[in-house]
Amino acid sequence: MKAIVTVIGKDKSGIIAKVSTLLAENGVNIEDISQTIVSGNFTMIMLCELSASTLSLKDLASRLTVLGEEIGVSIHTQHEDIFNAMHKI
Amino acid sequence: MISRNEVIETIDMVEKEHFDVRTVTMGLSLLSCVRATAKETAAACYDLICKRAEKIVKVADELGTEYGIPIINKRVSITPASLLTANFVGEEIVLAKELDRAAKTVGVDFLGGYSVLCQKGLTSYEKSFIESIPEALAVTDKICSSVNVGSSKAGINMDAVKLMGEIIKKAAYLTRDKDGLGCAKLVAFCNAVEDNPFMAGAFHGVTEAETVINVGVSGPGVVHHALKGLKGASLDEVAETIKKTAFKITRAGQLIAKEAAKRLNAEFGIVDLSLAPTPVMGDSVAHILEEIGLSVVGSHGTTCALAMLNDAVKKGGVMASGSVGGLSGAFIPVSEDIGMINAAKSGDITLSKLEAMTAVCSVGIDMVAIPGDTPASTISGIIADEAAIGMINNKTTAVRVIPVPNKTVGDEVEFGGLLGSAPIMPVQNSSCEVMINRGGRIPAPIHSNKN
Numbered sequence: 001m002k003a004i005v006t007v008i009g010k011d012k013s014g015i016i017a018k019v020s021t022l023l024a025e026n027g028v029n030i031e032d033i034s035q036t037i038v039s040g041n042f043t044m045i046m047l048c049e050l051s052a053s054t055l056s057l058k059d060l061a062s063r064l065t066v067l068g069e070e071i072g073v074s075i076h077t078q079h080e081d082i083f084n085a086m087h088k089i
Numbered sequence: 090m091i092s093r094n095e096v097i098e099t100i101d102m103v104e105k106e107h108f109d110v111r112t113v114t115m116g117l118s119l120l121s122c123v124r125a126t127a128k129e130t131a132a133a134c135y136d137l138i139c140k141r142a143e144k145i146v147k148v149a150d151e152l153g154t155e156y157g158i159p160i161i162n163k164r165v166s167i168t169p170a171s172l173l174t175a176n177f178v179g180e181e182i183v184l185a186k187e188l189d190r191a192a193k194t195v196g197v198d199f200l201g202g203y204s205v206l207c208q209k210g211l212t213s214y215e216k217s218f219i220e221s222i223p224e225a226l227a228v229t230d231k232i233c234s235s236v237n238v239g240s241s242k243a244g245i246n247m248d249a250v251k252l253m254g255e256i257i258k259k260a261a262y263l264t265r266d267k268d269g270l271g272c273a274k275l276v277a278f279c280n281a282v283e284d285n286p287f288m289a290g291a292f293h294g295v296t297e298a299e300t301v302i303n304v305g306v307s308g309p310g311v312v313h314h315a316l317k318g319l320k321g322a323s324l325d326e327v328a329e330t331i332k333k334t335a336f337k338i339t340r341a342g343q344l345i346a347k348e349a350a351k352r353l354n355a356e357f358g359i360v361d362l363s364l365a366p367t368p369v370m371g372d373s374v375a376h377i378l379e380e381i382g383l384s385v386v387g388s389h390g391t392t393c394a395l396a397m398l399n400d401a402v403k404k405g406g407v408m409a410s411g412s413v414g415g416l417s418g419a420f421i422p423v424s425e426d427i428g429m430i431n432a433a434k435s436g437d438i439t440l441s442k443l444e445a446m447t448a449v450c451s452v453g454i455d456m457v458a459i460p461g462d463t464p465a466s467t468i469s470g471i472i473a474d475e476a477a478i479g480m481i482n483n484k485t486t487a488v489r490v491i492p493v494p495n496k497t498v499g500d501e502v503e504f505g506g507l508l509g510s511a512p513i514m515p516v517q518n519s520s521c522e523v524m525i526n527r528g529g530r531i532p533a534p535i536h537s538n539k540n
Contacts, residue, residue, distance in 0.1 A: 078157035085344040086337045087095040
């Protein structure tokens with residue numbers, strides 16, 4: 001199962017490190033990553049593979065939400081299908 | 090990979106534009122629950138609902154988390170309950186209470202289907218059932234009720250229309266300590282649909298499968314936001330943008346509906362793409378119409394703008410889902426829409442204008458608070474007018490009015506939550522009592538004879 005993890009917030013050092021560490025520790029593989037900064041706003045979108053993960057999507061989402069609150073960014077974790085459904089015909 | 094803009098657009102829809110799945114509704118056939126007594130029938134209904142709908146709340150919450158789209162309500166709709174009560178006329182309340190208890194046990198927000206379909210004729214047990222509705226709404230918390238009084242195929246049952254005027258008055262009286270809240274859970278329909286997931290009018294039609302998942306998506310805020318970027322654009326561009334937005338919203342609903350059906354071991358029924366407002370800012374259908382170019386909803390041009398909106402929403406929805414159903418279009422409840430509330434307060438929107446609007450959009454005169462001393466025959470007149478619009482135009486229409494006890498024009502009423510608040514709107518003082526008292530049936534229109 002694939003999920004899209006989106007990290008949005010004010011740029012600061014260590015965001016990628018902290019998010020990817022949490023993913024790696026839980027067996028989540030990052031398959032694609034896109035990151036940009038627009039007028040100080042950090043936006044990162046990661047395509048993650050969860051098949052080898054020890055966590056369910058729900059648990060991963062809540063861990064990432066907590067991490068986001070710690071580092072002061074907003075992190076959304078959503079099943080990939082929702083984006084395919086809404087944006088692809 | 091999905092583009093950055095697409096990801097951000099989806100997240101913004103939820104975070105900033107109030108996009109949500111308004112309801113996952115499980116439709117349940119209770120026809121197998123008919124027994125000889127009220128107590129036995131009610132017990133069988135309770136058991137069946139608790140068994141089949143046991144996981145609906147859990148599954149809906151899981152899906153909301155996984156896809157990142159909030160699912161606001163979980164609901165159950167049942168076989169019109171009047172079909173279950175022929176064996177215990179006068180004891181319908183036993184069933185109502187047990188249905189309410191079942192809804193609370195499984196944890197759903199509402200249970201719809203305390204309903205009667207009597208568009209052509211009324212049996213003695215259905216008449217008794219209708220008479221039980223005010224008490225049923227007063228002694229339960231979750232039960233919603235509807236009565237279908239007309240259809241394009243059968244005409245209008247004017248005896249039922251007359252009765253419903255009285256029933257609405259009584260429902261208001263029995264819930265007078267809550268400003269007539271019972272009436273907010275009671276709808277009179279013409280051409281009621283059998284797969285509607287929205288309350289108060291949801292019921293599970295007898296032609297449906299045993300267990301069905303119907304999903305209602307919403308998103309007035311998303312459409313409003315999309316139109317903000319179209320200043321000065323022509324109306325065909327506006328229609329096209331609404332259509333595309335409706336497509337995206339419906340696709341999200343379709344995904345959740347299919348997955349919910351799979352996990353709940355039910356059939357996927359329909360996606361109902363209705364722009365259903367809530368009283369919060371940024372979630373208003375009226376504001377979409379104002380974004381199109383009305384200074385305030387209710388002005389001349391409102392009916393036209395709404396017709397375009399309703400049609401464009403349907404077109405986008407039909408493209409997005411293999412099975413669009415329910416009411417699908419734009420809802421115009423007054424108390425549940427901040428733009429409508431403001432227009433009603435300023436006098437810009439009136440019952441007459443609302444009636445015209447119902448000729449071109451989903452449903453009808455919805456969540457309108459009227460003076461508590463409005464005669465029952467006048468309420469019947471409002472129902473009859475709406476039923477006529479539905480019957481002649483082959484569409485669903487409905488009336489959900491609240492004659493608020495001891496309040497009149499100039500007062501306001503607060504229902505709370507999704508039901509919102511409303512100023513009391515004036516009704517015509519002139520009477521239609523003589524016509525309503527004639528009773529009988531208005532024959533089906535000529536265009537119903539298509540065989």
